[in-house]
Amino acid sequence: MPTSTTDWLLDAKAASTAISPNRQEVYSFDLAGRPISWFSQGKAYKRSLASNVFGRKTIGGKRRRWQLSNAEALIQFERVLSWAKALRETQPENSISGRLEHILAWTPESLLAERERFNAVYQPISILPPDQYQVVVLQATFGCSWNRCTFCNFYQNRPFSTKSPEAFAQHVRGVAELLGPAENLRRSIFLADGNALILANHKLKPLIQIAKKQFPGRDIYGFVDVFSGEKKPVQDWTQLHELGLRRVYIGLETGHDPLLEWMNKPGSQEQALNFIYSLKHAGLQVSIIIMVGAGGDVFAKAHEEDTLKLIAQLPLVKGDIIYLSPFVEHPESLYAQKAAEISMRQLTEAERDAQFLTFREGIHQSKTTARVALYHIQEFIY
Ligand code: SF4
8 A cells, every 4th residue: 555655756658657656666557547567565567458467576587477366466456556546645736637537547346357358359369579569469360370389389279260351350440449549559560370471462461451550650560480481472571561561470499400390390491591581582570489498408409509500591680589488398298298208308497598598609609680589488468
């Protein structure tokens, strides 16, 4: 509960509002008045569009994240709103009073109930790249067209399907209503799910046009896999670039072909190289994702060597991103079963950290000007 109501810092930004009663408490809200993130009692919190609340803390130099239960989320919402009430009571003439009314129109319960509105518009969103958490996600497709990589559970039990232009237009309108004025916070469009960009251009272009009409002035981003993306000719990628596609995210995982095959992911080093050259030729930015620790102790050395060899040949430059993503093994996965069959040991956290450094150092030596960044899939939030 509020204990101090003097020295408020109030900040009405173009797309969000921040209030801070003291150095220990900072709360930010979208333009619909819903909390986005806050720092309170030594912990950082974030609310997703589905009103899931995640706490974050640094322990021993490592970031740890956890999801709050509904009861805990309600307590947090109560706390956030109590500070907003305290501001109105102690400073009725404050500089953000119009926005404060939007914030105080919410209750903890109505904030939690945003989950139902979210679920009415979206099917589950499994993953996004870390630089794409603050975007408008639009689901042109559902699931992954392959869905058979042994390590991946993002789209399990979801047959791949594509929305018709009519169904997509309805979805896009629903997303716009859900976001309300908060859409100002989200400066680009992410075309989901796993492989939306593989749709033939005659199907994809009308969907992009619908998205851009509802959310104008935004660039488009999306995932694509090597083995499906390379089937699209470079002219088609050029057309998509002209329509506003800016960057594609490729789950490359490894440059070591036998490991890729062992994980049942189609594609090869050579295909990746050709595909990424095509994308660059089309004027697109590219982000590749490498799984740090994939293939455990059995593949570790070859995974490092071949991946670095591949990265050194890629035409990646400023604006491109190389994500290093610590591998997460799901105990029930086919990957885990196959690993047990060959007595493969997962890398320890220390070994994975060492492999991360090997990749980072090797990429640095390749003199690429692409950005290298960490990608914790468990920190994904939308
Ligand atoms: S890793 Fe990519 S291609 Fe493989 S199943 Fe998952 S989403 Fe599909």
